Every structure is written in C-alpha cells, then in structure tokens.
Amino acid sequence: MTADFIVREWNAWAPGVSCHEDWRNWHDHQAFAQAEKAAIPITVPKILQRRLSPLARAVFNAAEGCIDSDKSLPIVFSSAHGEVNKSLEMLKSMQKGEEVSPTAFSLSVHNAISGLFSIAYGYHQEITVVAPGQDGIAPAFIEALGLLQEHRSEVLIVLYDEPLADFYPSLPFALNAPAICALALKVSLTGSGLPLRFCRTPAHRDDGEQALQILSFIKFLVADDKALVLGNHRHSWEWHKK
Amino acid sequence: MENELKQLIIDTLDLEDISVADIDSQAPLFNDGLGLDSIDALELGLAIRKKYNVKIDAEKEDVVKIFSSVSTLAEYIQAARG
Numbered sequence: 001m002t003a004d005f006i007v008r009e010w011n012a013w014a015p016g017v018s019c020h021e022d023w024r025n026w027h028d029h030q031a032f033a034q035a036e037k038a039a040i041p042i043t044v045p046k047i048l049q050r051r052l053s054p055l056a057r058a059v060f061n062a063a064e065g066c067i068d069s070d071k072s073l074p075i076v077f078s079s080a081h082g083e084v085n086k087s088l089e090m091l092k093s094m095q096k097g098e099e100v101s102p103t104a105f106s107l108s109v110h111n112a113i114s115g116l117f118s119i120a121y122g123y124h125q126e127i128t129v130v131a132p133g134q135d136g137i138a139p140a141f142i143e144a145l146g147l148l149q150e151h152r153s154e155v156l157i158v159l160y161d162e163p164l165a166d167f168y169p170s171l172p173f174a175l176n177a178p179a180i181c182a183l184a185l186k187v188s189l190t191g192s193g194l195p196l197r198f199c200r201t202p203a204h205r206d207d208g209e210q211a212l213q214i215l216s217f218i219k220f221l222v223a224d225d226k227a228l229v230l231g232n233h234r235h236s237w238e239w240h241k242k
Numbered sequence: 243m244e245n246e247l248k249q250l251i252i253d254t255l256d257l258e259d260i261s262v263a264d265i266d267s268q269a270p271l272f273n274d275g276l277g278l279d280s281i282d283a284l285e286l287g288l289a290i291r292k293k294y295n296v297k298i299d300a301e302k303e304d305v306v307k308i309f310s311s312v313s314t315l316a317e318y319i320q321a322a323r324g
Contacts (some may be wrong), residue, residue: 047277050256099292102284103255 002199003145004242005187008154010217011065012183013038013058021203024222029141032179038050044120051103055085055162056113062159062182063117073156073186074126075114078140080133080175080210082110113160134175136213136230136236141198144187155187160210174208174232181214194221195242203238205231243316250311254289255282267313275311283309290315296322 012018016033017026038057040049040062052060059077067073086108090100107113111129118127126147132139137159144155160182170176207213207230220228220239227240248262251271255278269275272283283305287298288293296319308318 045277046259047279050258099288103281106281193256 002197004195004197005145005148006191006193006195006222008186008191008193009066010183010185010221011062012181012214013061013178014037014181014215018061020222021122023218026219028219034179036070038180048120051107051116053086053107053113053181053195054082055160056116058162058180058182059113059160060117060120060157062160062184063156066156066184067121067123067188071121071123071125073154074128074152075123075156075158076128076130076135076144076147077111077114077158077160078130078138078143078210079110079113079160080131080136081161082106082131084168085162088165088167092178098143111210132210133207134173134232135234136232136237137217138230138235143239144156145198148187148189148234154186156231157185157187159183159185159210159214159217163202163211164174172214177211178215181211181218183218189224197238197240197242199238200238201229201231201236201238203231203236204233205229205236206234243320244312247312247316247319250289250293251276251286254285265312267316268311271309271315273313290319294319294323 006105007142012023014032015036017023037054038054038061040057042054042058043064044060081237086104090104090108094100110131114127117123128143130140132144140157140159144157147155161177162179162180164170207216216228216230227238229236229238231237244267245262248265251257251265252260254264265276272278291297298305298318307316
C-alpha cells in the first residue's frame with residue numbers, strides 16, 4: 001500500500017510546547033513543564049468545562065487550531081490508552097465498596113473526549129475513534145486516507161495520549177507517554193501544504209506505541225528529515241516528504 | 243433543606259463558579275435553568291441516595307417532575323423520608 005496525501009495544517013499541544021516555533025526548538029529528552037495544563041478554549045460552554053480532563057483540554061487545544069468555521073471535516077481521533085487512568089480510579093473506588101460515579105464512567109470510555117468535542121463545538125460530522133493498540137499512529141492515517149478515498153475533501157486526524165498511572169507496569173513495553181500530548185493534522189489529497197507519501201515497509205522496528213510515536217511524528221514535521229519510519233514489532237510504516 | 247440540597251448539587255456536580263445564592267429554588271435544574279444534563283441527573287440521584295438514603299426509581303417515579311427544580315426535589319426527599 002502506498003498513498004500520497006498533503007498535510008494542510010497541523011497543531012500540537014504538550015505541556016510548555018504548543019506553537020510551531022516551540023516545537024522547532026523542542027528536542028528529545030527535553031523535560032516538559034508537566035504541571036502546565038492546556039487552557040480551555042473559550043468556545044467551550046461553561047457547563048461543559050467542568051467535564052474536561054487535562055487530556056481533553058490538550059485535545060481541544062490541538063484540534064481547535066485545525067477545524068474550519070463551517071465544521072465540515074470528518075475527524076479521526078486515535079489514542080492508545082484514552083482515559084484509562086479514569087477507569088483505574090473507578091476500579092479503585094469499587095474495590096473500596098463505593099458506588100461508581102455515572103459522570104466518571106461516562107468520561108472514561110474511549111470515545112469520551114470525541115463526544116465532549118462534538119457537544120462543545122456543535123460538531124455533527126462523522127467522527128471515528130481508533131484504539132490502535134500496539135500499532136502506533138499508522139491506523140489513524142489508514143482510516144483518514146480511506147475517508148479521503150471516499151471523496152471527503154479533507155479529514156482531521158487527532159492523535160493523543162497521556163502518561164499511564166504508575167499502577168500499570170509499563171516496562172518492558174514502550175507504551176508510556178513522557179507527558180500529555182495531542183497532535184491535530186488536517187489532511188487532503190490536493191491543495192497546498194506538506195506533501196507526504198505513506199507506505200508499508202518491511203523494516204522491523206521498535207519505536208514504541210502511539211504515545212511515543214506522536215512525538216516522533218511532530219519532530220519529523222518540523223525537522224529537515226526526508227523520511228520517518230515507525231513500527232512496533234509488527235507492521236512498520238514510512239512517511240516520506242515528497 | 244433547599245439550601246442543603248443546593249450545596250449538594252454544587253459539590254456533586256463540580257459547579258465551581260456557582261454559589262447557593264445563585265440557584266433559584268423554583269428554576270428548572272435541567273436544560274434551560276442551570277443547564278444540567280442526564281448524566282448530572284444520574285450523579286445527583288446517586289448523591290441523594292448516599293446522603294438521604296432515598297432512592298429515586300426511574301421505572302416507578304415521574305423523574306422529570308421530581309428533578310424539575312430544587313423545590314420539587316426537596317419536597318420529594320422529605321416525603322420519601324416520611
């Protein structure tokens with residue numbers, strides 16, 4: 001499989017790193033300003049603001065910069081872990097014999113953030129939420145490219161993940177994000193922007209899960225590198241700047 | 243009772259910017275009034291069960307009426323506790 005597409009716009013948020021300039025100056029192993037929370041966009045109705053987790057706020061910040069005013073883009077969200085830390089909290093409270101909060105449950109499901117997004121922005125387009133498991137960011141691109149092939153002119157991809165609670169033994173798997181991070185990419189088949197070629201590669205790679213791959217992809221966007229190969233033991237994929 | 247219930251609503255539903263004085267006992271809690279939604283109703287039902295040991299059964303009761311305002315909710319709880 002080989003597919004050409006164009007990154008029309010992108011926007012990413014991590015604690016202390018939020019504009020293109022910040023990302024150009026950001027380098028590997030640089031500590032994130034962990035305590036910093038993404039601001040709540042003013043578009044979000046007051047009554048919904050209380051439901052926004054730090055991860056949701058990061059997603060909203062990244063995505064808001066890429067949605068058009070007529071809200072016509074389908075969106076493909078992708079997260080390996082979603083709000084699993086919320087599920088853990090619920091399990092802990094059940095263990096203590098407490099009843100589960102309906103609000104906590106509703107905000108813990110994998111499509112919780114996309115649901116909040118849709119309500120907050122009055123967004124009625126097709127929304128997909130991918131749980132890519134160990135396969136990293138590639139499944140979200142495959143989904144988005146499929147939508148473009150079905151004649152949608154542009155698609156928004158939103159990749160996000162946050163660090164897992166210490167409870168989960170992450171080693172020896174490379175699956176834990178160093179910080180909350182969200183990346184929104186508006187992609188299309190035509191128009192101006194960054195043209196990329198996406199294809200399978202037989203390379204055997206060990207680049208970790210999506211939480212780590214998001215940062216590699218952002219670095220690729222701002223760097224001069226011509227190609228990026230990402231894989232996590234199973235399939236590997238290459239993004240090539242044309 | 244009504245003020246106690248207002249405080250319970252604020253604490254349970256994380257209504258940080260709202261105070262007891264801001265909630266009108268007669269005003270609708272859902273949609274137009276405070277703007278609460280169905281998840282809030284479930285959360286509030288749970289909090290009321292914990293605090294007052296009163297269970298509001300959606301199958302048997304007219305929940306729309308019970309949850310329509312602080313005043314109707316307080317009446318229901320008082321009647322249920324006997």
